[in-house]
Amino acid sequence: MFDSIAGKFTGIMRTLSGKGKISEKNVRDAVEEIKEALLDADVNLRVVRRFVNSTLDEALGEKVLSSVNPGQQFTKIVYDKMVELLGGAGNTSLNLKGKDTTSIILLMGLQGSGKTTAAHKLAYKLKKEGRKVMLVAADLVRPAAITQLQVLGEKAGVPVFTLPGEKDPAKVAEAAVSRAKHDLFDTVIIDTSGRMHLDQALMEEIQRVAKVTHPDETLFVADAMTGQSAVDIAKEFEEKVGISGVILTKFDSDTRGGAALSLRAVVGKPIKFIGTGEKMEDLEVFHPERIATRILGMGDIVSLVEKAQEQFDQAEAERLQKKMEKNTFDLQDYLDQLENLKKMGSADKLLEMIPGAKGNISEEDLHLEELEKEKAIIRSMTRFERSNYRIIGPSRRKRIAKGSGTSVAEVNRLLKKFEKSRLMMKKVMTNKKLQAAMLKQFGM
Ligand SMILES: Nc1nc2c(ncn2[C@@H]2O[C@H](COP(=O)(O)OP(=O)(O)O)[C@@H](O)[C@H]2O)c(=O)[nH]1
Ligand SMILES: [Mg+2]
Numbered sequence: 193m194f195d196s197i198a199g200k201f202t203g204i205m206r207t208l209s210g211k212g213k214i215s216e217k218n219v220r221d222a223v224e225e226i227k228e229a230l231l232d233a234d235v236n237l238r239v240v241r242r243f244v245n246s247t248l249d250e251a252l253g254e255k256v257l258s259s260v261n262p263g264q265q266f267t268k269i270v271y272d273k274m275v276e277l278l279g280g281a282g283n284t285s286l287n288l289k290g291k292d293t294t295s296i297i298l299l300m301g302l303q304g305s306g307k308t309t310a311a312h313k314l315a316y317k318l319k320k321e322g323r324k325v326m327l328v329a330a331d332l333v334r335p336a337a338i339t340q341l342q343v344l345g346e347k348a349g350v351p352v353f354t355l356p357g358e359k360d361p362a363k364v365a366e367a368a369v370s371r372a373k374h375d376l377f378d379t380v381i382i383d384t385s386g387r388m389h390l391d392q393a394l395m396e397e398i399q400r401v402a403k404v405t406h407p408d409e410t411l412f413v414a415d416a417m418t419g420q421s422a423v424d425i426a427k428e429f430e431e432k433v434g435i436s437g438v439i440l441t442k443f444d445s446d447t448r449g450g451a452a453l454s455l456r457a458v459v460g461k462p463i464k465f466i467g468t469g470e471k472m473e474d475l476e477v478f479h480p481e482r483i484a485t486r487i488l489g490m491g492d493i494v495s496l497v498e499k500a501q502e503q504f505d506q507a508e509a510e511r512l513q514k515k516m517e518k519n520t521f522d523l524q525d526y527l528d529q530l531e532n533l534k535k536m537g538s539a540d541k542l543l544e545m546i547p548g549a550k551g552n553i554s555e556e557d558l559h560l561e562e563l564e565k566e567k568a569i570i571r572s573m574t575r576f577e578r579s580n581y582r583i584i585g586p587s588r589r590k591r592i593a594k595g596s597g598t599s600v601a602e603v604n605r606l607l608k609k610f611e612k613s614r615l616m617m618k619k620v621m622t623n624k625k626l627q628a629a630m631l632k633q634f635g636m
Contacts, residue, residue: 202489
């Protein structure tokens with residue numbers, strides 16, 4: 193999703209960010225291009241207008257045109273607007289009660305939107321977070337719906353409540369909730385039936401289920417592939433039943449992104465999760481900032497950082513943390529870090545995630561070769577040298593250069609860089625952008 197719009201935005205942003213000075217006309221042209229890109233992505237017309245007007249207002253303010261770096265200022269404005277459009281920074285988590293009582297989550301949406309799939313993904317996720325979850329099969333319309341949920345529930349290791357023979361979904365839901373309370377389940381996820389199209393019977397059915405279960409979360413499941421119509425349907429559900437949030441499924445599909453970009457603004461309810469595939473694990477918390485970054489071609493630095501974090505095993509991370517705190521981070525640790533970088537995947541993938549890198553930086557620019565050299569240099573050091581870099585004087589440097597097939601100048605450069613890294617680590621130890629900054633320091 194978003195490939196096409198991201199391509200366009202990246203182009204627009206790049207044109208402006210290179211300029212030392214920008215004129216009012218430059219801003220107007222850029223905003224016009226943004227408008228076209230949004231419309232092409234099937235974003236709701238009113239949403240586009242609002243976005244464009246407020247961007248223009250702010251960008252034409254004196255602040256931008258006369259600022260030191262107008263291109264960057266402009267990018268920042270567009271970024272902020274985009275984050276706002278997608279739901280704003282901050283909390284998109286579920287409003288569930290504590291584990292000493294039972295919280296109810298009701299899923300609803302049209303047929304095929306991904307409710308049943310989302311139900312078991314959510315069950316799996318909440319179970320992993322330590323909740324005791326029960327799934328409820330309240331889709332009694334489609335013949336195979338109950339078995340489908342049972343199969344998925346088993347995969348997720350979550351029990352599925354059914355009431356064989358019962359034809360009324362509200363009765364099933366009601367019975368499920370009292371069973372859940374009795375058996376001390378803290379979370380109940382109710383999967384309901386959909387219809388091919390919006391219809392009155394469906395709305396009434398959902399209303400009745402909601403009435404007897406008092407859900408803490410009423411999540412509307414929207415199929416991203418249906419674009420604008422997902423927005424209209426969400427609106428209808430909001431009016432008739434009331435929704436607390438949206439799960440946007442099939443985010444992995446090749447759609448233009450109009451639904452994602454319009455839902456929040458039109459319906460006024462946050463997108464809480466996105467479905468990114470058919471598997472149980474393919475449910476992610478929706479982060480407006482990250483999506484905005486991706487669309488604007490700023491690269492998803494947060495994802496990069498998280499990916500880096502995943503690659504460390506926890507123990508290793510803690511060990512390094514301690515070392516940095518005590519400032520005993522040594523060349524051996526640096527070498528370990530360099531090796532870790534490799535585990536993070538292909539350079540190509542990394543480039544995609546570094547702000548502005550795509551198209552601007554080649555793999556060569558990543559200094560992969562240099563990193564290889566650095567590894568060779570450290571490997572030519574003795575253990576003692578690796579943990580006591582200060583003792584590496586001229587003759588040791590000569591030996592190390594020879595041993596690693598590099599030059600003394602290159603050894604010098606590495607040591608200098610390492611010393612700088614240590615200094616910086618000390619400074620950023622308390623900063624949460626630590627990982628990102630470190631990566632940068634390490635030649636990324
Ligand atoms: N690629 C992809 N497919 C999905 C996603 N969510 C659901 N699906 C597929 O969409 C189809 C309909 O899903 P289902 O949960 O049965 O929809 P329901 O009728 O609303 O319960 C199934 O084939 C799912 O595998 C998603 O996030 N990504
Ligand atoms: Mg279903």
